[in-house]
Structure formats: structure tokens, C-alpha cells
Amino acid sequence: MTCLYKGQLSSYLQGTLGDDQSVFMVDHIERCSYCQRQLSHYLGEIENPDNWEIVGPSTQRLVQQVINRVAPYPIHVMQRSKTNIQQKPNRWITRSITIMKKTAIAVAGIAAITYFGTLTSPTFATYVSSLVSSKPQQQQQVGSLFQKYADSEYLYRGVKQGYIQKVDLQAKDKGIIVDVKEIMTDTKDIRIILGITDTQGKQIENMFKFFPTNQDLARQVYEIKITDHEGNVYQGYDMEGYNDLHWLGDNGSLVMLNEPLTTYFTDTSEIPDKLNVQLTIKQIDKEKGNWTVNIPVDISKAKKETTIIPINKQYQSPRGTVYDLKQVMVTPGQTEIVLETTRSAGDTEELAFEIVDDKDAVLAAWSELILDQEDEDAQIPTMHNILHEQFLQTGNKKGIYFITFKNLPTDKDLTFKLSKTYTYEPVKAEMKINIEELKNKPMTSVQNGNSLTFSNFTVQELIDGSRGKELYASLDLDVTLAPNVMDLRGWAATDEQSNGYRLISFSGNRTRDENGTIKMSGKLHFKLARPPKELNIVYKSQVKERKNVDWKIAIPLKQ
Incomplete structure (x- = not known):
């Protein structure tokens, strides 16, 4: 494949490419530094990104390269340890380019803001006094x-x-x-x-x-x-x-x-x-x-014009994770939350919190849990009003999040509310799919209370100039998750000869019905050496949600 031109990037960002073509394009972008710059530059040309939807499967290598551009952040509230300052790379993989078709633009904007800077915008409203002039x-x-x-x-x-x-x-x-x-x-x-x-x-x-x-x-x-x-x-x-x-x-x-x-x-x-x-x-x-x-x-x-409000309030979850709200810092145009986490041995718990006003209206929200598609209207974890986020590992099982919100009111008192926590539970789930039989009717399998329906396995041959011909495949997947389950993780696939396939991503939509049940509808994407006769699909863990967490902290912003 030759390098991408602007029309291809436009089609990619607007979601007019097919899933397999999007997969193929991302696979090229993650290996081509020129096209990475082209993509970043083209995003910078978008005058009104609120009208865009971003499409495409996740690519760990490209995302990590972009993530590395996020600035290391000093720890205001504790002693710095230079040897321990590092990024938390696995946390960010699906939060940048992994914005699928029909994803809310709020989430797409957050992802772009977080990992490409703010495209055409500096990360926050800042100011400088006159240096060489006394002009008004x-x-x-x-x-x-x-x-x-x-x-x-x-x-x-x-x-x-x-x-x-x-x-x-x-x-x-x-x-x-x-x-x-x-x-x-x-x-x-x-x-x-x-x-x-x-x-x-x-x-x-x-x-x-x-x-x-x-x-x-x-x-x-x-x-x-x-x-x-x-x-x-x-x-x-x-x-x-x-x-x-x-x-x-x-x-x-x-x-x-x-x-x-x-x-x-x-x-x-x-x-x-x-x-x-x-x-x-x-x-x-x-x-x-x-x-x-x-x-x-x-x-x-x-x-x-910079105000620091010490908080230093802690909450310990039933699994032993300690969340410590250290401080709030206010500068023109932005409000930053500093949150320290200390996890117990083997714990993988993650949190979601909201910033609400005196009428309990949600002004901002943030979640550790990363989903390939988030739906604010469906009450699925979402990022709302986020300008920037940063993580520093400060010790074994300990780290600090610096989460910056844009344009929160500073003339009224707000409340930090821990709304939900999420845990990763290892499970055993294996589904054997006969490709020939799948052509005639979908296959449904119930695993750990989750109902998964597979259909429409397709293979497409694409040509990459650097690698020659390669096969890409997709498999339609509709899932009704068990109660309190948010997501399925650790997807893998092999064929009838136990040859492993590169499972590129799941892309699709999520909805939550009136009973709180989450449904996933989309595609699994593969990269193949040859078309299989049989597919063995597994997932290795599921994410459980715990609601109604009772931890609220007042943020006294009003002067």
C-alpha cells in the first residue's frame, strides 16, 4: 500500500470505509511515521471537530507513540521519586484511536484531545502578562x-x-x-x-x-x-x-x-x-x-491566578483499594483533580467519579474503565468535560492521576462523587464455530451468563505495498451481558489446526436497556494467514460493575 492521501483519511474519520478497510488502514498507519504525521496534521485542520465521528480499530503501537507525547506531571502533594516516574501504558490503549462508528463525539473529542494534544487548540486557556509592552x-x-x-x-x-x-x-x-x-x-x-x-x-x-x-x-x-x-x-x-x-x-x-x-x-x-x-x-x-x-x-x-485547594480525603473499597483525593488546583479555564490510588495485592479494581453541583447535576465525569465504545445516554462509563489526563506510577501498586476538566464553574461549591467501581474477574469461556454451518444460521453460546451470537464471517484480501497480500476477516457478534457485567476481555482465536490468529479488535455499539442490561453489537476483526474451516473463540475475563458507592467530598471553590 502506498502512503495515504487526504481523501482516504477523510473517509476513515467520517466512517465511510468498511470495517476491513479501516482495519487495513490502521495497520498501515501504525507502521508508517509519515502517515502518522499526516493523520495528526489532518486532524489539526478540522475547524469544527464537534461535527465528526472517528472510526477505526485500536492499534497499540500507534496509540502508545501518541501517548508518550503526554507530559510527565510532577507530584504536587508528595515527595518526588525520579526513578518511579513513568506512564501506565496499558491503561491508555483503547482510549485514543479506538473510537468506533456511532461513538458519541464527546468521547471521540476526549480521545483526540488526550492523545493528539488539542489538535488546533492549546490544552487550556492560559495567560501571560505584558513582557515588553504596556498596551491595553x-x-x-x-x-x-x-x-x-x-x-x-x-x-x-x-x-x-x-x-x-x-x-x-x-x-x-x-x-x-x-x-x-x-x-x-x-x-x-x-x-x-x-x-x-x-x-x-x-x-x-x-x-x-x-x-x-x-x-x-x-x-x-x-x-x-x-x-x-x-x-x-x-x-x-x-x-x-x-x-x-x-x-x-x-x-x-x-x-x-x-x-x-x-x-x-x-x-x-x-x-x-x-x-x-x-x-x-x-x-x-x-x-x-x-x-x-x-x-x-x-x-x-x-x-x-492559581488556586490550590488541599483535600486529603480517603476511601477504601471492599477489595482493599485506597483512593485518596489529594487536592484540586484551579487555573484560568481549567480545574485539576489529583487522585492517588493504592491497590491491594492482585487487585484490578477501577473507579468512576463525577463532579456535580448543588443540584446534583453532573458537570464532569471520568472513568478508569476504558471501553471501545462509551454511551453517555446509556449510562455506560463516559468521559465528560475532560481536557487532559495523566498517570504517574509512584510505587508498587501506587500511582497518581492528574485529571484536568475544562471550564468548570469556580464561583460555586462542587462535589466529588465516587459513583461506581469495576473489577476484572477471570473466567473460562470457549466457543467453537464451524464456518460452513455459520453460513446457514447464526450460532449462539451462553458463557458465564453472557449470551453471544456469532454470524456472517467474511474474509477480504487486501494489498499492502510493504507486506504484499494479506487476509483480513470479520465476524459479526451480538452479546447480551449477564447482570452487572460491563465488558468481556482477553479475546483470542485459533483455527482447526490450533494456529493462533491476531484478533485485532472488537468494534461496535453498546446500549443499556431499562433493566440495566448491557448489549454489545458489532464485529470481531482478525488478521489471517489462510481462511479457517473452524474458529475457536475465547475470552479470558469479564468486567463487573459495583454501583451506589457512597463517597462524596465537598470541593469548596466559592471564594
Whole structure:
């Protein structure tokens, strides 16, 4: 298969490709760094993502590459252990590209926001006080690139209040000019918008070709340093090679880079009032050079606008997992929950919580449980009003979640409510399917109280330029889950000769009926060496839901 073009990406995102074609496309994307950049860039061109649905089976490798771009987050409320700071990769696999057809756009938006940054938007509304000018704030925001290319509700407060700094600083080397146009910052991060002009004085387009998303390669192209007013360099705690960039403007003519201050300072009070941001571009296309711009930042006003509310309330589940709500941090446009979990030996319990107002209306929600398709209307675990989430493993069976919500009201008291918990139960379930008999009638099997109906096994031969001809298959699956069961996990398949198949994914819909029973309807996707005569399908665990968890914590935001 040759690399993808824009029309294919558009069809993929709009769900007009068949399931097998989507599987094939994702399989190509996960191995092709160019198409990964194309996909990320194309997502960045979508002016109104609320009108889109994203389709496609999950790919662990691609998702993990995107996940690694999420910034490591310092622990505000406990001693940092550098050797223990790491991502929790398995937790994120199905939360990014695994957005299936008819998935609520709220969930699709969350996935895209979480793993591709915010596409055309900085991750939150932030601000910076005037650095080199005493012009009124409203004059500073006129014609802002952040406003033009990154206009979203996440930036609404920052843009409205004029917290955007025009910089217009340049660095020239070998006839090429790097033009840093604007920055914005708060106590969490600094974002920079820049453009590049070639030796002919022409603005360079499609700059995603020159700024790799791979962490190791990115640091060969550009570097951001944070220094004090005397030039002393602050050492960050970024152990994952953080690389967050987005292409903006017509034809990708602008780049937005992000450097999280939270990887340098463990607490807002440690951030000095004045900083210097040193941006160095080391290579543009194949041309190596030195393009360095120093940007002074006065962050004193941003520090005053940051409020930390200590909570330190704990809940212990019947299985022994301890949840500790550490603190709430409020900055312009965002509210962050810091939640520590300490699990008992062998425990795989996960939680879901909501943020509600005084009338018990749900303003935000978050769940550890990841489903391939979530339906808010059906009361299936959902992510609502989420801007960003981060996990740090801080010890054996212990970790901290940093969950950032967008535009929660700060003029009223809210309540953190632990609504449900989920446990993974190992089970034995094996179903033997005769492919020839399946052509005449569906096959139904009841396993552990779950009723599974299989039908319509299809095989399609597709051509991948790098691998030649390959077979992809799908099997229709309709499931009625047993009471309190949320999901089936650990799918695997073999043929009549015990040859294992790569079971790529389950894609489909979930609904919850009036009795609370969840039904799944969709397809299992396989990658085959040869068409089977018989399929042996297994799943190894099921997810159980425990409702009516009684743990509520007041969040006193009202001043």
C-alpha cells in the first residue's frame, strides 16, 4: 500500500470505509511515521471537530507513540521519586484511536484531545502578562494567531481576557528565518507559535515534514530550555522525552510547540516571577544550523491566578483499594483533580467519579474503565468535560492521576462523587464455530451468563505495498451481558489446526436497556494467514460493575 492521501483519511474519520478497510488502514498507519504525521496534521485542520465521528480499530503501537507525547506531571502533594516516574501504558490503549462508528463525539473529542494534544487548540486557556509592552490587554489579542487557529472553549477565558503575548522575535541562520510570533503561558505550561521563511523569503508550508512526532528525533530538531533571569538552566523531570507539537495555519505553515512548566517545578510557589524561554531550532529539513530565540516571561500574575485547594480525603473499597483525593488546583479555564490510588495485592479494581453541583447535576465525569465504545445516554462509563489526563506510577501498586476538566464553574461549591467501581474477574469461556454451518444460521453460546451470537464471517484480501497480500476477516457478534457485567476481555482465536490468529479488535455499539442490561453489537476483526474451516473463540475475563458507592467530598471553590 502506498502512503495515504487526504481523501482516504477523510473517509476513515467520517466512517465511510468498511470495517476491513479501516482495519487495513490502521495497520498501515501504525507502521508508517509519515502517515502518522499526516493523520495528526489532518486532524489539526478540522475547524469544527464537534461535527465528526472517528472510526477505526485500536492499534497499540500507534496509540502508545501518541501517548508518550503526554507530559510527565510532577507530584504536587508528595515527595518526588525520579526513578518511579513513568506512564501506565496499558491503561491508555483503547482510549485514543479506538473510537468506533456511532461513538458519541464527546468521547471521540476526549480521545483526540488526550492523545493528539488539542489538535488546533492549546490544552487550556492560559495567560501571560505584558513582557515588553504596556498596551491595553484588548489590543494585545487583536489578530491573535491563538485566537485565529486555536479558537475553542478551552481558550475562551484566556482569549477574552487578553492573556496572549505577541512576541515577533526572529533568528536567522544560512538565509533561513525562524519567526516566533506569539506565546501564552500559565503556571502549567508555555506554548509557542512560530513560522519559518526559506532563503527565497517564502513561508515554508507542510512543516509537519520537518518536525517529527517521535520523541528521540524531535530533540534532534528543536529544544526548549527554561532559565532564570541570570541564565541558569532549570532541570526538568521529563523522563519520557516529552514532545508536543501541532501544525496550524493554511497548509501547515505554522507550528505550535508546548513545554510544560510542571516538569520543572513541583509546586506553583517554586516558580519564579520571571523566566526566560530559550527556543533552539537545530535542523530545518536537511539543513542543520542554529536558530535560537530568547523569550522573557513574567509569570507573577499567572501565579496569583492559581488556586490550590488541599483535600486529603480517603476511601477504601471492599477489595482493599485506597483512593485518596489529594487536592484540586484551579487555573484560568481549567480545574485539576489529583487522585492517588493504592491497590491491594492482585487487585484490578477501577473507579468512576463525577463532579456535580448543588443540584446534583453532573458537570464532569471520568472513568478508569476504558471501553471501545462509551454511551453517555446509556449510562455506560463516559468521559465528560475532560481536557487532559495523566498517570504517574509512584510505587508498587501506587500511582497518581492528574485529571484536568475544562471550564468548570469556580464561583460555586462542587462535589466529588465516587459513583461506581469495576473489577476484572477471570473466567473460562470457549466457543467453537464451524464456518460452513455459520453460513446457514447464526450460532449462539451462553458463557458465564453472557449470551453471544456469532454470524456472517467474511474474509477480504487486501494489498499492502510493504507486506504484499494479506487476509483480513470479520465476524459479526451480538452479546447480551449477564447482570452487572460491563465488558468481556482477553479475546483470542485459533483455527482447526490450533494456529493462533491476531484478533485485532472488537468494534461496535453498546446500549443499556431499562433493566440495566448491557448489549454489545458489532464485529470481531482478525488478521489471517489462510481462511479457517473452524474458529475457536475465547475470552479470558469479564468486567463487573459495583454501583451506589457512597463517597462524596465537598470541593469548596466559592471564594
